[in-house]
Every structure is written in C-alpha cells, then in structure tokens.
Amino acid sequence: MTVASMEPEKVVEKKFVIRNKLGLHARPAALFVRAANRFQSEITIQKGKQKVNGKSIMGVMMLAAGPGSHIIIRILGPDAQRAMTEIEKLIDGNFGEQE
Amino acid sequence: METFHGIPVSPGVAIGKALVLHSEDVFDVAKIEIRTEDIPKEIVRFEESLTKTRSELFGIQRKIAQDLGHEHSDIFSAHLLILEDRTLIEDVFSKIKDERVSADYAFALVIQRYFHAFSQINDEYLRERIADIKDVSRRILQNLRGEKKDSLVHLKEEVIVIAHDLSPSETATMDREHVIAFATDIGGPTSHTAIMARSMEIPAIVGLDRISKEISNGDMIIIDGNRGITIVNPDPVTIDRYTREEKRFVELVTELDKLKSLTAETLDGYRIHLTANIEFPDEIPSVLAHGAEGIGLYRSEYFYMNRSDLPSEEEQFEAYRHVAEQLAPKPVVIRTLDLGGDKFLSSLEVPHEMNPFMGWRAIRFCLTRTDVFKTQLRAILRASVFGSLKLMYPMVSNCTELKQANHILEEVKKELREGHISFDEKLEVGAMIEIPSAALTSDILAREVDFFSIGTNDLIQYSLAVDRVNEKIAYLYEPTHPAILKLIQMTINNAKKAKIWVSVCGEMGGDPAMALLLLGFGIDQLSMSSFALPKVKKTIRSVTFKQAQEIALRALEFTTGEEIKQFSQAKLRAVAPELFED
Numbered sequence: 001m002t003v004a005s006m007e008p009e010k011v012v013e014k015k016f017v018i019r020n021k022l023g024l025h026a027r028p029a030a031l032f033v034r035a036a037n038r039f040q041s042e043i044t045i046q047k048g049k050q051k052v053n054g055k056s057i058m059g060v061m062m063l064a065a066g067p068g069s070h071i072i073i074r075i076l077g078p079d080a081q082r083a084m085t086e087i088e089k090l091i092d093g094n095f096g097e098q099e
Numbered sequence: 100m101e102t103f104h105g106i107p108v109s110p111g112v113a114i115g116k117a118l119v120l121h122s123e124d125v126f127d128v129a130k131i132e133i134r135t136e137d138i139p140k141e142i143v144r145f146e147e148s149l150t151k152t153r154s155e156l157f158g159i160q161r162k163i164a165q166d167l168g169h170e171h172s173d174i175f176s177a178h179l180l181i182l183e184d185r186t187l188i189e190d191v192f193s194k195i196k197d198e199r200v201s202a203d204y205a206f207a208l209v210i211q212r213y214f215h216a217f218s219q220i221n222d223e224y225l226r227e228r229i230a231d232i233k234d235v236s237r238r239i240l241q242n243l244r245g246e247k248k249d250s251l252v253h254l255k256e257e258v259i260v261i262a263h264d265l266s267p268s269e270t271a272t273m274d275r276e277h278v279i280a281f282a283t284d285i286g287g288p289t290s291h292t293a294i295m296a297r298s299m300e301i302p303a304i305v306g307l308d309r310i311s312k313e314i315s316n317g318d319m320i321i322i323d324g325n326r327g328i329t330i331v332n333p334d335p336v337t338i339d340r341y342t343r344e345e346k347r348f349v350e351l352v353t354e355l356d357k358l359k360s361l362t363a364e365t366l367d368g369y370r371i372h373l374t375a376n377i378e379f380p381d382e383i384p385s386v387l388a389h390g391a392e393g394i395g396l397y398r399s400e401y402f403y404m405n406r407s408d409l410p411s412e413e414e415q416f417e418a419y420r421h422v423a424e425q426l427a428p429k430p431v432v433i434r435t436l437d438l439g440g441d442k443f444l445s446s447l448e449v450p451h452e453m454n455p456f457m458g459w460r461a462i463r464f465c466l467t468r469t470d471v472f473k474t475q476l477r478a479i480l481r482a483s484v485f486g487s488l489k490l491m492y493p494m495v496s497n498c499t500e501l502k503q504a505n506h507i508l509e510e511v512k513k514e515l516r517e518g519h520i521s522f523d524e525k526l527e528v529g530a531m532i533e534i535p536s537a538a539l540t541s542d543i544l545a546r547e548v549d550f551f552s553i554g555t556n557d558l559i560q561y562s563l564a565v566d567r568v569n570e571k572i573a574y575l576y577e578p579t580h581p582a583i584l585k586l587i588q589m590t591i592n593n594a595k596k597a598k599i600w601v602s603v604c605g606e607m608g609g610d611p612a613m614a615l616l617l618l619g620f621g622i623d624q625l626s627m628s629s630f631a632l633p634k635v636k637k638t639i640r641s642v643t644f645k646q647a648q649e650i651a652l653r654a655l656e657f658t659t660g661e662e663i664k665q666f667s668q669a670k671l672r673a674v675a676p677e678l679f680e681d
Binding site: 025027029030034059 | 185186213
C-alpha cells in the first residue's frame, strides 16, 4: 500500500469579510479563480444562501460579493489546508490592491 | 427604398454595399436532437470550438496590447478564463448527454441562463460584463458552426458595416482601408462605434434600433452621417443626389484642408485660437491633421469608466505625458474629473440620484473625495514638464469651491516640491463657466484663475432648465436663446476686465454661425471636435472683426432664439457662402 504518499481528505472552512475596494466580483475574481484552479480540492464560496464553485469565473462573478460582503469558503480535498492558506493570503492582502 | 433615422455621430456621406455582422439572434439556436452515438462527437466539437476561440482571443489580445497598451488588453484575461470555466463546460456536457441535443443548442441554452442571471444582479459593473461574455460566447457559437467571423479582417471591396453593436475585438482587427461607414442598432455619441468612426473619419449613425435585422448583406445603402439618415436600396434619383453631395463634401474637405496651416485670423487681422476637444489620446492624429492649435478640452473621464478599480497616478501620468509630448509646444487643457450625471463611474460607489445633473458630481465630488482628486492633480502636475499643460475645474458654482480646489492644488504642489519632483510652476489654472451662477459672478471668479472656459452644453441646460437628453423638450434646448448669449457676453467682458483669456469649449464653438457671434463678443479661443475646425476657421477668415462685432450686437436685439438663429445663419451665408452645400 502507498498510503504514505496520500494526504487524507480534509474539509477546511473559514469566514471572511471582503474588504478590498473592488469587491470579489471584479478583477479579483480572475485572481481568485486562477489561484483556486491550482489546487485539486473542491472550493465553494457561499454568500447568504447562494453557493458557487470557486474555480468558476462565471460563478464567482455572479456571487456579486462587493466590499463588505460576508462569505464562507469551504474547501474539501487532499490539499485543502494549503489552498486555504493561499486564498487567505489573497483576501487578507486585498488582492494586491494599493490603497 | 426605405429610410431609417438614427443618431448621427460622425459626419460625411457614404454610398456602398452593406456587410451585416452577426445580429443578436446569434443566440437563438434551433434545437437539434442527436443520436446517442453522436454524443462523444458533439462533446469533442464543443471542446474544439473552445480551443479555437482561445487562440483567436490570444491573437486579439496581442494586437490590442500593441495598438492601445496593456491596460486595454487586460479585459481579455477574463474572456480567457470563461473558456476554462469547468462549471460552464460541465453544464454544456451534461445538457448534450442528458437531453441529446447539439453542442450549439446546449451551449446557447446554458449561456443564456447566465445572461439572465447577470442581468438580474443589481451591480452596474457586472451588468457591463454581459457585453464581454456575449463577445466570447458569440465567438464560441460561430466556431461551433464553422462560420466565418472576423469578417472585417480581410475585405476585398469597400463596405458599410451594419451591426447590432460593434465590440472592441471587432474594431481592433478591422481592415480599416475598406470600411467606409458604420450603422448600428444601439449606441450613443460616446459609444465605442461612434468614437471609432470619428477617429477613422468615416460617417456613422447609431441608435437605428433594428437596422441589423432590416438590412441584408449586399444591399445598396446610403449613410448620411450629417443628418442621421440611412437609406436602403435607394432609387436612382436619390443615389444621384447623394453622389453629388458626397462629392461636394469631399471637395469641401479638400478645400478646407488647405486652411490647415493658416491661422484663424479675421480679414482685418484679429486673431483667435482654434483648438480641439478630445476624450482619448488616440484622437491626437486627427487633431493635428485638422490644424488645431492645441487641445482646449481633454476630458479625463474615460479613465474612470468601464472599470471597477480607480486609475492609478502612474496610469494617468503616462496618458497625460503622452498627450503633452505629442502636442508640444501646443497647449493642452485637461479638465479634471467631471463625473456624475450622465456619466457612469463603476469604481466609486456613487449613490443613485434623482437629479444627477444637479447632484454630487465634478468639482463637488472632487472636493469631498480629495484622495481621487489629489491623485489626478499629481499626475497632471508631474506630466506638465513634458509639454504645455493647463488644467481646469468643471462645474464651478461659487468662489469658495474655486478657492478650495486651488488650495488642494497648492498642497499637492508642496508635496511634490518636498519630494523633489519637478512640475511646471507656471501651470495655468482655469474655471469652467457652465452654471449660470458662475457666469453671473464671473467678475469675482476671475480673480482666482488664469482663464475661463465656457462649457455651453451645460450652460444651456442649466440656464434654460432643459434636460438635454429628454426628447420631449428638445425644442427648448436653444443655444441662441438671448439669455445664453447674454451670459456668454457677460463672462467674456468680465474676463477681459480681469485680463484673463476666455474660451468656449461646448458644441457651440464648432458651429460656424455661432462662432461668428462668439468672435463678435470677443472670444479668445474656440475649442471643438477636430472635424468641425476647418469650417470654423474658414468662417473666421471670411469676416472682419468689426463686422462680427456688429453682427453679435445686432443678434442681442432680437426677442427669440429662433430669430437669432435665422439671423446668424443668414449672416454666415452672406460672409461665407462656400460653406453652404446648396
């Protein structure tokens, strides 16, 4: 068995408030989706009752998460923790926007 | 023969064959059922169309980056991500599999669901993105059908392009040699199609409603860009009439072209300056070609439109510097941010207003959002060492605003000095006179600035209480209303007394008959669309200053705007009959 090479399935969940000036739906959507697609895990974003696939540009735009939005990001899969760390960096760094 | 009326956005007459681009119906795809064994084939077909679309978009992105710079090509990054969207792709796959329908139908169905969802979202930025998604989707569908697209890339003969609307990806790759006119269903004077037509100097009409559906490929068409009329399959008499008109228009343009290097000087040697109004740096070639003595109004709003973030100081600096360098040593007057009202600003959360023309806009906005204002002022000041820049504040309604704006400008200058960043210490600052209160107190305002620029479009709207986009009251929008002429005269007189120069930068300055009156009132500079310049120059060169003064004073004796209009037209015809086509 090659269990050693396999990371266990994991669920990581975290709440965020979108604080960058543009909101998640504009240019940051492309940054988010590009980052999300680098990981194997499933990534969903939830705002209110609406849930979208974090790897889909159309989905992320459609969530219309403007500044001040509260969102929940749920990641399921072998690289969930690493994916969350990466996404946290993006959101907390306001997607590289200069203030 | 059939006639359609639209909005003329670029002058001239063109007669030729129609080339009809995709209409909106491209998304109305007939339902085609397929056999189970054909499912894999449809899936492959869909994947191939995505691959093909991707390589096309890369090509366009490269071309736009070359022609217009990277910030413009950036919008295609989102286009490209749509092609990789697994959710969308899987949706299409499952439609093909579960409902056993063609890839075209499946894709059209899925994408229309997205259009619908996007149009429901109350976010202006996202609603604008529908146009981008449509652009990509249209390409995907055309690739699925094996349809020829980019039909504008290689043209064998001259054509008049008819479309629902033209997208940047179409105009960027267009064969400019062979396109002689545009006509579109939607759009306004500032739409992409209009701007493109003016920079190419070909006639164009927008807002024709259903033209893309009424006209077939190869139909003979006349585009009358002077009047906004499109005639389909005209009779021989009409063709003859327009052929002559087209010829006269070309002759007039050639004749006026000779004036290019001459000054705008009256017969008795009184000299004024004629400058151009621009919105985009790529209009500069046209400005220079028409012999403008500078730019009297450089609108800076485009930086803020159709985007979700704010333009950086660097981005603005580069554009201002480019314009300053291209025009040097000729002067360029930059109007600071004039947003609100009819212009949309996606990056700033400007609340919806009941009465935006009287709302939080222009200098009012800038004095509150000093961060936005200062960024622009820094960019202008830094660029000022690369040519002859001036700046002016829009929508000034009282002296306090002017003092506050100047105070902020001084702060920015101080910051620059402390940072050892050079700028033109003598940079002239002006106020736009476009609100009646500003015109009436122009004697007071004159103490705070180096020049005035009268914005007639807004001055007319505010003085006569006429919303200029409301068709029902369009008849009240009278540039020759005695009240308007009196306000202009007063402003010019007050400028003279204070020994500052004064210009007119609204539509009025580009109308030869009005130019005659403004000259008579003693205006120092007229700024207009560059294509209007030669006719105005011809007018100025056809009269003596004394004659113009008499005409202007006479005009003030009439009681109605209509009388003044008739009078000034008649006077123009008397002094410059060459300008009249019949």
